[in-house]
Amino acid sequence: VDYKNWLGDLSDNGGNFFRIWQCHWGLGLEWKNNVSGYAGLRRYKQQSAFYTDWLFDHCAEKGIYVMYCLQHHGQVSNFVNPNWFESPYNAANGGPCSNTWDFFTNSTAKDLTKNRFRYVVARWGYSRSIMAWELFNEVDWTDQFEGNKANVAAWHDEMAAFLTDIDPNKHLVSTSYAQSF
Numbered sequence: 001v002d003y004k005n006w007l008g009d010l011s012d013n014g015g016n017f018f019r020i021w022q023c024h025w026g027l028g029l030e031w032k033n034n035v036s037g038y039a040g041l042r043r044y045k046q047q048s049a050f051y052t053d054w055l056f057d058h059c060a061e062k063g064i065y066v067m068y069c070l071q072h073h074g075q076v077s078n079f080v081n082p083n084w085f086e087s088p089y090n091a092a093n094g095g096p097c098s099n100t101w102d103f104f105t106n107s108t109a110k111d112l113t114k115n116r117f118r119y120v121v122a123r124w125g126y127s128r129s130i131m132a133w134e135l136f137n138e139v140d141w142t143d144q145f146e147g148n149k150a151n152v153a154a155w156h157d158e159m160a161a162f163l164t165d166i167d168p169n170k171h172l173v174s175t176s177y178a179q180s181f
Contacts, residue, residue, distance in 0.1 A: 011063060024038065030088055040094065070120065075103075100142060103155075135156055141178050
């Protein structure tokens, strides 16, 4: 994606907001080892981080605010835009979770997620272009959502509190659903 021209056009036409995901086919930080330059959990892809540095700086120059989406449903889904088969959180790939829905309750998975969130805040929390951290895109499309709403809500409460606690600039924290909760 040619973000320089796209964001320039957005700004030139009065736009001042866009949303971007951390995803393995884009500017994700971690994914399954040996897939598209990723090295697994806790090994953040510096090529993506470097480009994200530029992206947030460019947005600040253009007066564009960003909602930075930190997770998306496919990462913990076998059914809707499924990426679980490649997820570094999947036990089949050396991760801590036997099932997709374990992502929301497994203490190791939560600690790994917090570690990545800590990195995100330390690296980009200064940026005046960040409007909000989005915990999840379309979380209701994760596997077994209907039977795990309480666990998903508890995960969101925990992660939102964590981000709020570590973010010195107190950016907004949000999430999204594909349908109604």
